[in-house]
Amino acid sequence: MSRLLQPERPSPAAYALLVLAAVAVAVGGFEHARLFHRGYAEVDVVGPLFLLNGVASAVVIALLVLDRVALFVAGALLISVASLASILVSHSSSFFGFAEGGYDAGAKLIVIAEVAAVVLTLAGAAAAGLRPGPTRPEATA
């Protein structure tokens, strides 16, 4: 747990991948926030979740600015996977009573951004040597 809160400096290559992941998260968050103001605000539950997606995306990216790499990876994956799952559910049945019949330009952009965020975050985490589970073994003196 404490490892999550520790600042880490990954290699330049890993950091570049994580920044690209952050840009993808930003595109998804920006588009969700934009759509909130363009009509989704009136949709129960889903509308506020769009705004929450934007706020959470900004917070998660700020974590990377502060070098909290593990927290960024966890947050980016949580946002992107949850967003993709929600879109799929809303197109196949309904998500909190909200159903969509197709993918308009905004939905397509969000799907592309969230998929890119997942792929780039996993790649960046792998390059940074992050593994799920207990902390890495301490170097012995």
Next chain:
Amino acid sequence: MTALRGILVLAVVAILVAVAGVAMGDAPRSPDPAPSAADVAAARQRIAAGGPVVQEGKREFDAEGCAGCHAIAATGAAGKLGPRLDTLADDSVQDDIDNIVKPRADVVEGYEADLMPTDYAKRIPVDEIKAIATFIKAASGGKGAGGGS
């Protein structure tokens, strides 16, 4: 590293601007103005007196989440993703049925064509779709807005 950090800061700022709604535009505007207070009161009366079909239609309208996208002032539905449904006095009940089961056939300008689901005819029994259309007709007024039983 500094340049990359700058990109991250810019991304955070851009999202916060979007969250604040600055220069994000507005929801699509319905071509018809919202009904007057007198029209809304009349619609409430028609809905209340509309009989079981209108009441069933109202329940289905709510249950299907239609209010998330469409506005009907008489019921407090305030959706903005689709056109308002209480200004369709010129449409018949059959027109409203067609709009539900074939939503891509006649898309109101300014609205996303791909948003409304196209599977209502498969998922909802025909009598319930007719009830929803009858409820919309009662909300809009015009010829044949009595609702029936």
